[in-house]
Amino acid sequence: MGVGNKRTRTKTRNHIRDLDQVKADLLSPKHLAQYKDTKLTEDLPGLGQWYCTECAKWYDTEASLVVHRKGKPHKRRVRQLREEPWTQKEAEAVAGLVTDNEGHERRAEAADAEMEMTT
Numbered sequence: 001m002g003v004g005n006k007r008t009r010t011k012t013r014n015h016i017r018d019l020d021q022v023k024a025d026l027l028s029p030k031h032l033a034q035y036k037d038t039k040l041t042e043d044l045p046g047l048g049q050w051y052c053t054e055c056a057k058w059y060d061t062e063a064s065l066v067v068h069r070k071g072k073p074h075k076r077r078v079r080q081l082r083e084e085p086w087t088q089k090e091a092e093a094v095a096g097l098v099t100d101n102e103g104h105e106r107r108a109e110a111a112d113a114e115m116e117m118t119t
């Protein structure tokens, strides 16, 4: 039924604005306003009041936006935005080697397990 691969479904559902678009948003309020104008306020969670610019996501309450801004996905995103824009060459070099950020977490877990064994 539909897309059988869970990973593909997850990635599709989570798709948000591209990093270069968000960078333009951060640099230019006008650019961001143009993007927001493409959405109907009534359709947005919390009537579009609680927006995380970095993640290009709306939240329905201030509390959930605050929680989001403290969270890992947001911090990961901010870090990505601080890095230099990717060139096509870099993207090609990385393609196939790195799937997603989950890889880092899995490696960190493995390192922790190793430490527990040695102590």
Ligand SMILES: [Zn+2]
Residues within 6 Å of the ligand: 052, 053, 054, 055, 056, 068, 069, 073, 074, 077
């Ligand atoms: Zn965010």
